[in-house]
Amino acid sequence: MRPGGQPNLQQLMKQAQKMQQQVASAQAELAETELTGSAGGGLVTVTLTGLGEVKSVHIDPKAVDPDDVETLEDLVVAALHAGAEEVRKLTDEKMGSATGGLGGGLGIPGF
Template sequence: MDMQALLQQAQAMQQQLVQAQQQLDDAQVEGTSGGGLVKVTVSGRGSVEDITIDPKAIDPDDLADSAQTIADLVLAAIRDAETGVEELQQEKMGPLAEGLGGGLPGGGGGMPGLPGF
């Protein structure tokens, strides 16, 4: 086993990991519900950044029902955005996890501290 080659591979993977994390930090994913009445913007790391509610979602004649409907729509939009974030994270981080399993002695064991790895 060539330790120098293994060290270079580990350093390259470290650099790829840092780049993938930066891309996730910079990314924004939008989730929608109610045909676009509610839009949620989430960072690539999964943090809710913005929520937009179209005034058409509010029925002034039934505020209590409107409030519940809006809450449901916000929750649905967040879940929609979370699905997009999961896909983005898999796209950016998945190949790195696969690289860990195949290139390191012992078959890799995931990446401690990172969900899903």
């Protein structure tokens, strides 16, 4: 801070630019990262990007029972939830370090 309690605006702008570059880098890394979620002991596996986009779904033929489609549906949903949780963890890790902990709770969009 400057004398009189005024923040150095130029320094704040530099910090904001640096944070913006770190966030862009973290987002690019998330987009390239693939994570998996599975359910039913691996009977259903989903692959997602670090941004949460579903890339693939693998269903083991043992999970397919024409008389019990509901269980298969539940396994797919559970695998998607597991994958989404992995995405959330990675996002918190990457974006938290990029924003210096400014996200989560401050209501800053995208953090």
